[in-house]
Amino acid sequence: MRTTHLTHRIRFMVAAACAAALSLFMLPAVSAQGTMTQTATSTQRDTRTWHVRVGEETAHQAIQGMAFLPGTIWINAGDRITWTANSGEIHTVTFLATGQSLKPFDPFDPNQLRPRGGSHYDGRSYYNSGIMSSDEAPVLPAWRSYTLTFDKTGTFTYWCLVHGVMMKGVVHVRPEGTSYPFSQGQYDRRSALHAQRIFADGWRLWVSTALRATSRTSFFGADDGVAMVMRFIRPTSRVRVGQTVTWRNVGMAAPHTVTFGPERANIFVPYGDPTHFSGGQLNSGIVTPGGSFTVRFTKAGTYPYICALHDNLGMVGTVIVSGA
The missing domain is CATH 2.60.40.420 (Cupredoxins -  blue copper proteins)
Incomplete structure (x- = not known):
């Protein structure tokens, strides 16, 4: 095993800072969820927990995907979302405060590295998951999952601070009791197809560069x-x-x-x-x-x-x- 004075986690963060700074000059690119048959409905006043994957990677980590899957989700007031890290590359789930702009990632800012905000999203303040990774034993603190309850209705955009405008998600929160347009199973199936498109894009990119x-x-x-x-x-x-x-x-x-x-x-x-x-x-x-x-x-x-x-x-x- 080679000796090093810097942890891989610190290097990841500084690399991410460079990537995020460059990504701010790019236009957001968010994949549409496409058209799905509306089969999942509910008029009960229950609450649900929904699941979103953070990042994607192939089995040997050769291809990394910069995406929240699903990228857009419809829930009701009182529901929760749990985001789960799905790659060795680091990411965050971050809701910016009202009027706050997206800036290059700062790997030494504790407000970006660690969780901020409570467990119930208020719709206007800064909420952050902290660094998320699927690594089994990260050297610096990293979290495998992050959960928020949404009590306020509205449309809320969130970002990965590490990858800037290249990695964006949207949560639509409707009034309690509204019929759900999609089930978790439908989101999962669409996300699996999206992941395959990411991997196919990565393989094509690899081959075209190798030539x-x-x-x-x-x-x-x-x-x-x-x-x-x-x-x-x-x-x-x-x-x-x-x-x-x-x-x-x-x-x-x-x-x-x-x-x-x-x-x-x-x-x-x-x-x-x-x-x-x-x-x-x-x-x-x-x-x-x-x-x-x-x-x-x-x-x-x-x-x-x-x-x-x-x-x-x-x-x-x-x-x-x-x-x-």
Whole structure:
């Protein structure tokens, strides 16, 4: 096991801060729920608990989805919603206060990292789930679920602070006793189809990016505001002594690093000499969308590397350097 002075959770948060800052320049993209047959009705004055998944991921975490599923839900006053983390990537469920604007994620702000507000939503104040993740044992506090009771009628928008305008949800609260347009089962079936579309989008993105890769050009995954590929695309490069490898970030939001050797305390700052690398410690620092990082190898050998922000999701690679 490699030694590190920064937890994966802190790295995730700083990576998310970069992603959220970039996402504020994008228009919200919310998938419509589509047309469903109205079969679930109720006129009883009962209360219900509804369930929403937070995030999506494939079995090996290679593709991450930025979505609440379902993204739009209709409930009645007095009902509750429980949001459950469904990915290793971190997210939040956040209702902004009246007049409050969505800002870039701040990984050091306790109001964003921890739960805020009570258990009953008042329709106007700041309510936050805190950091949510499906990780079994996160280093910093993270929650698997978050529940709110809605007593006020109205239409309420919420966000993931980590991914900004790319990840939005809507809750419609009608008067108590109103007929429900959809059942939980219908929401679940539509959400399953939505998740499959996210994964299909991620696989297409992976393949289209891989077609551009060569032994000397790799890519920092890819993302398009819907799916994120959390892998180096062409993770194994084979070059000769004196040749270079370039990593390019062609995504829309996610930042990454190329990090060789034991990590230093601050992996967000570049260190080492990429123009004459023969082993040891080397780090690109944060490479944001549109950026790149090039390393010239001056000694034969096998050099493993990682993205220090996403290696726990499997984002690792190797450069194999043969003699001149």
